[in-house]
Amino acid sequence: MKPITETDDLARFCAECADAPYVTVDTEFLRERTYYAQLCLVQLARPGKGDSESGDGAAVLIDALSERLSLEPLYELFRNPNVMKVFHAARQDLEIFQLGAGVLPRPFFDTQVAAMVCGYGDQVSYETLVRQIARASIDKSSRFTDWSRRPLSEAQMSYALADVTHLRRIYEVLSRRLSETGRESWVSEELAVLTDPATYAVDPEQAWTRLRTRSTQPRFLAALRELARFREEMAQRKNVPRARILKDDALLELAANRPRTPDDLAKSRLLLREARRGDVAEGILAAIARAEKLPASEIPKPREDPPRKPGSEAVADLLRVLLKARADSSGVAQRLIASGADLDALAAEQTDVPALNGWRYEVFGRDAAALREGRIALAANGGSVRVVPLD
Structure with a gap:
């Protein structure tokens, strides 16, 4: 093909697809060398x-790197309210479309989320669903x-079409x-997050919250x-991975x-040599200078774990038993x-x-609250766990 x-x-x-009840979509991309994923x-x-008849015109590959191609017809299909857009594990795919074109497919269906609701386990892979539902196998060699090299090989194209x-x-x-099972609304609740543009917004002001640190010292x-x-702003501007600007361990160091001069920077054990000069070095020193001048009222507060009440660890253990029982039943x-x-x-x-909300409350939350409040107990019943009401 x-x-x-x-x-x-x-x-x-895409015009042929406009009359279809649904279309299935997947992408291949690279992001090892860039901040933003490169759609290929x-x-x-x-x-x-049928699944084996990709030659019937029902499945195509779209070369997103072609200079003669605009993806606008695809985006128009994404906006078509009468055609369901079906993905598997769609978060990264949707991020590409949202950040690249400001488009999110609607209506939308994610088979990984649906499979978790239908009893296929946590974050089930596409390969597993192909094997268990489509009764087929996938050649994973490609x-x-x-995916940025052209021309694509026959093996690459066959692998991509199978997706x-x-x-x-x-x-x-x-x-x-x-x-x-009447669970369509359960899946819809989960997918609402994926079709919210805010899910894919990256705020450089909050980038520090992704870093793990034990220190709570204010100036740190x-x-x-x-x-x-x-780092986030420069990585975005240059479209390079964060680690190309500063690695996490160097940033924490x-x-x-808190070096103040280029000579201080030279003493860093973890800072890459190229980051000790030029615009990266200037940015580091400027960031530290800003931090040193911040009034106490503007210094970020450390993330705090919620206070634990006496006995809460034992209650959490009971809730884990209840969760497994409710998930099994x-x-x-x-995890969902x-x-x-x-x-x-x-x-x-x-x-x-x-x-404690939505479908989760019906499946687990109501009993979880009752267990926490001492209104029910758990009892072993052979190889299962049952709920015992307490008067």
Whole structure:
């Protein structure tokens, strides 16, 4: 199959898709050498005769690197409210479209999320769903190839097409199961986050919160924030990975030592040689100077874990047992229902916890609150756990 390289050809295929109930979408991209992902290939399929018949015109490859191609016809299809756009593990794909073109597909379906609701486990892979639902296998030999090189090999194109052709069968099976179990709204709740543009916004002011540190010393935190902001802004501007500007360990060292002069920078153990001069060095020293001048009221506060009440660890352990029981009985992945942090928050009697809202409340949250409050108990029943009401 020859990839689409002309806008007119893409427009024709997207026009054919406009009457389809759904299309399946995937991407191939590179981001090892850039801050923003470089989109190389888009795979697109509409319902066809079968997963093995990619030659029936129902699946195409779109060469996103072609100078003769605009992706606007694809974006117009993404905006079409009558066609469901189906992805698997879509977050990175959607980030590319949102940051690159300000477009998010609607309506939208993620088969990984749906599979977690349908009993396939935590963050189930596409390969697993292909094997279990489509009863097929995928040749993974092209997974880590360079998708920016042209021409694409036959193996690369076959691998890329498989990412959307099998996805048709997977979507049809999962959407039918959701309809039969009445869980469509559960998936819709989860997907709302992925179709919110704010999910993909990167605020350099908050970049420091991604770094793990034990120090809560005010001037250290001030320097950490200013250095992380400088790194994020420069990485965005130059479109290079953050580590090309400053590695995390070097950034933490600089925040701790707070060098004031180029000679001080030269004493850093972890700072790359090229970062000790030029615009990076100037940016480092300027960030530290800003941090030193901040009034106390503007210094960032350390992240604090919620206070733990006496006995909350034991309650959290009981909640973990209840979570596993509820996940097993409902066929929903534990991680989707509640995280370990959620359980700790519940045990600490916090109320702003996802498990206490929406479908999670029905599956787990109601009993979790009752267990925490001593209104129910847990009892072993053979190889399972049952809830025992307490009067």
